[in-house]
Amino acid sequence: MNVLACVKRVPDTGAKIVLTDDGQAIDTSNLGFTMSPHEECAVEEAIQVVEDHGGTATVMTLGPDAATEQLRTGLAMTADEATLLETDDGEWGPRATASAIADAIRAAAGDDGDGSPFDLLLFGNESADAANYQVGARVATELGLPCVAGIKTLDIEDGTAIAKREIAGGDEVYEVDLPAVVTVKEGINEPRYASMRAKMQARNTEVDRRDPDPGEHAGTLELVRLEAPADDDSEAELLGEGADAAPRIVEVLRDDVEVLG
Amino acid sequence: MILAFVEHEHGTPAETSLEALTFARRLADDAGGPVEAVAVGDEAGAVADALGEYGVETVHAVTHERFDAYAPEAWGASAAQLVDDLAPAAVVAPGTDRGHEVCAHLGAKRDLPMAANCIAVESAAAGEAWELTRNRWGGSLREHTRIDAETKLLTAAEHEFPVEPAGDGGAAADGGTVVDGGAATVVDFAPDLGDDHFRVRVDRVEESDVEGVPLGEARVVVGGGRGVGGPENYDQLEELADLLGGAVGASRAAVNEGWRPHDDQIGLTGAKISPDIYIACGISGAVQHMVGCKGAEAILAINTDPEAAIMQKGDYAVVGDLHEVVPALNDAIRDAQ
Numbered sequence: 001m002n003v004l005a006c007v008k009r010v011p012d013t014g015a016k017i018v019l020t021d022d023g024q025a026i027d028t029s030n031l032g033f034t035m036s037p038h039e040e041c042a043v044e045e046a047i048q049v050v051e052d053h054g055g056t057a058t059v060m061t062l063g064p065d066a067a068t069e070q071l072r073t074g075l076a077m078t079a080d081e082a083t084l085l086e087t088d089d090g091e092w093g094p095r096a097t098a099s100a101i102a103d104a105i106r107a108a109a110g111d112d113g114d115g116s117p118f119d120l121l122l123f124g125n126e127s128a129d130a131a132n133y134q135v136g137a138r139v140a141t142e143l144g145l146p147c148v149a150g151i152k153t154l155d156i157e158d159g160t161a162i163a164k165r166e167i168a169g170g171d172e173v174y175e176v177d178l179p180a181v182v183t184v185k186e187g188i189n190e191p192r193y194a195s196m197r198a199k200m201q202a203r204n205t206e207v208d209r210r211d212p213d214p215g216e217h218a219g220t221l222e223l224v225r226l227e228a229p230a231d232d233d234s235e236a237e238l239l240g241e242g243a244d245a246a247p248r249i250v251e252v253l254r255d256d257v258e259v260l261g
Numbered sequence: 262m263i264l265a266f267v268e269h270e271h272g273t274p275a276e277t278s279l280e281a282l283t284f285a286r287r288l289a290d291d292a293g294g295p296v297e298a299v300a301v302g303d304e305a306g307a308v309a310d311a312l313g314e315y316g317v318e319t320v321h322a323v324t325h326e327r328f329d330a331y332a333p334e335a336w337g338a339s340a341a342q343l344v345d346d347l348a349p350a351a352v353v354a355p356g357t358d359r360g361h362e363v364c365a366h367l368g369a370k371r372d373l374p375m376a377a378n379c380i381a382v383e384s385a386a387a388g389e390a391w392e393l394t395r396n397r398w399g400g401s402l403r404e405h406t407r408i409d410a411e412t413k414l415l416t417a418a419e420h421e422f423p424v425e426p427a428g429d430g431g432a433a434a435d436g437g438t439v440v441d442g443g444a445a446t447v448v449d450f451a452p453d454l455g456d457d458h459f460r461v462r463v464d465r466v467e468e469s470d471v472e473g474v475p476l477g478e479a480r481v482v483v484g485g486g487r488g489v490g491g492p493e494n495y496d497q498l499e500e501l502a503d504l505l506g507g508a509v510g511a512s513r514a515a516v517n518e519g520w521r522p523h524d525d526q527i528g529l530t531g532a533k534i535s536p537d538i539y540i541a542c543g544i545s546g547a548v549q550h551m552v553g554c555k556g557a558e559a560i561l562a563i564n565t566d567p568e569a570a571i572m573q574k575g576d577y578a579v580v581g582d583l584h585e586v587v588p589a590l591n592d593a594i595r596d597a598q
Contacts, residue, residue: 013398013401013547013548013549014547014548015545015546015547015548015570016548016570017398017401017402017548019402026402037513037529037530038530093374094375095368095372095374098369126361126377128398128529128530128549129397129398130397130404131377131378131396131397131398131399132375132377133361133362133364133365133375133377133416134361134364134365134368134369134375134377136365137337137362137365137366137368137369138365138368138369140369141366141369141370142369146334146460146461147333147334147366147461148333148461149333149358149361149362149365150358150362164467165358167358167466169468169469170466170467170468170469171466171467171469172331172463172466173463173464173465173466173467174461174462174463174464175464176460176461177460180461185530186523186526186530186531187523187524187526187530187531190519190523217372217374218372218410218411219373219374219408219409219410219411219413220374220390220407220408220409220410221374221375221376221406221407221408222406222407222408223404223405223406224392224404224405224406224407225404225405226397226402226403226404226405227394227402227403227404227405228401228402228403229400229401229402229403234576235573236562236572236573236574236575236576236577236578237576237577237578238577238578238579238580239561239577239578239579240579240580240581241579241580241581242579242580242581242582242585242586243581243585243586243588243589244589245579245581245586245589245590246586246589246590246592246593247593249561249577249579249586249590249593250590250593250594250597252561252577253505253538253594254597256559257537257538257558257559258537259480259481259505259506259507259537259538260505260594260597260598261598
């Protein structure tokens with residue numbers, strides 16, 4: 001069972017997002033980076049499936065050289081291999097990203113280039129930053145694979161993925177023959193913390209680097225500029241300090257918000 | 262023409278699909294041409310009764326013998342075949358799980374660009390690239406985007422467009438058409454689908470046995486963050502929620518600590534809540550959390566740190582230790598009841 005988990009490097013935003021002067025990107029001069037949360041769960045799921053069924057877990061990303069940091073996080077979580085589709089700075093759109101990933105998967109299949117070298121291809125349902133909701137479906141379509149999206153429970157039995165998606169009041173259950181693309185949501189598992197020893201080992205694991213091919217696509221989708229919504233500059237009303245504030249809170253709940261009879 | 266994908270239950274259109282129709286009409290106002298709708302399933306034609314009021318002239322009812330259960334690729338392929346026939350300037354879907362998924366499959370099948378979670382139209386002139394605004398980071402950032410294609414694929418972010426009948430507001434005064442509100446015309450569409458399109462199909466639905474008020478529907482939500490300090494301390498928050506008939510939620514930090522299950526998580530990658538009041542206890546107010554509670558009518562923050570971001574972003578603030586404030590509040594509520 002060979003499993004691929006695709007991840008995206010995104011800024012680790014805090015309480016306020018600051019943009020660059022040209023409005024083209026988030027000012028990351030004071031920020032760290034992380035994996036998108038859904039994708040961190042994709043990596044954990046890949047590792048768990050391999051632990052249960054054998055095989056290899058590969059983590060892949062499309063991004064700049066610095067994105068090796070996120071690949072090494074995946075390796076430290078005990079993924080076996082890592083592939084960087086190395087770009088210059090600047091974000092790739094969802095179609096170019098999907099084409100590049102599909103191309104890399106075909107290349108990994110070897111000379112016959114037929115079929116998928118991975119039995120299970122995991123993506124995040126949507127990235128934390130751009131949230132385009134489409135890379136998984138596009139990769140699946142390019143490779144001729146089925147795609148199940150938004151999954152929060154996944155079991156693999158006899159070459160079939162049994163996948164559940166939350167809906168109002170329950171779960172939709174899908175049963176899909178592998179190989180398949182599955183896009184997951186946070187909550188499907190609890191990503192492990194890497195041990196210090198695993199982190200050290202991950203530093204020495206070789207990352208496979210490839211030049212990504214964006215493919216050719218009719219039409220365009222371009223970022224013009226980013227904008228932070230105007231701050232709500234109305235001050236919060238201070239109801240008091242400590243336990244003494246309780247009576248005033250009750251007044252607000254009863255008279256202003258009207259949730260207390 | 263703008264083609265709007267409408268989700269429905271037994272022929273009653275979903276609220277989010279009506280919101281998307283508002284977005285579709287704004288596009289049509291700029292681009293010219295009518296708004297038509299596409300709906301899937303045996304009862305799809307029934308949406309026509311309701312949609313005339315929202316400016317839809319024609320409903321394309323897509324039926325197939327295997328559409329008794331949701332099948333994303335088959336729905337996407339049907340939409341693609343309909344787009345081949347109709348050549349709309351845009352397909353607009355609601356920003357729901359299915360709206361995004363069907364749009365993504367359509368985009369993949371016809372290699373069309375797709376802009377998800379749009380919130381405003383800047384310009385949408387016929388024959389030109391359109392400029393739109395869309396949400397990033399769950400709405401804590403806005404992206405001005407330019408999209409150009411024979412058929413543009415767009416989803417409307419949930420709860421960003423009002424549900425409003427066509428012809429309301431300025432349209433008639435501006436000399437635009439006043440829609441009479443009659444039923445839309447139904448045109449049947451039979452897609453050409455094979456087994457491959459049904460590789461992914463809902464096999465069954467399992468009902469959940471969760472007790473209590475679901476977070477997304479609760480009128481009062483009590484949230485606990487890292488400041489709660491441990492899983493046992495949520496008892497006080499549970500008590501407060503019970504007293505107010507509400508539900509308890511948590512920040513990602515608290516979930517990552519293992520204090521609460523992920524189902525309780527409020528934020529970008531968790532639940533989106535819209536209560537009358539959100540009482541945030543020991544939560545700093547990181548962007549990823551705040552996008553989950555921006556639907557709250559009011560926010561009361563209880564935090565030891567008066568400089569915490571949530572103390573600025575909220576409507577009411579109490580500076581203090583939640584372990585003192587919440588028990589005192591529970592007592593005061595009991596006294597008042």
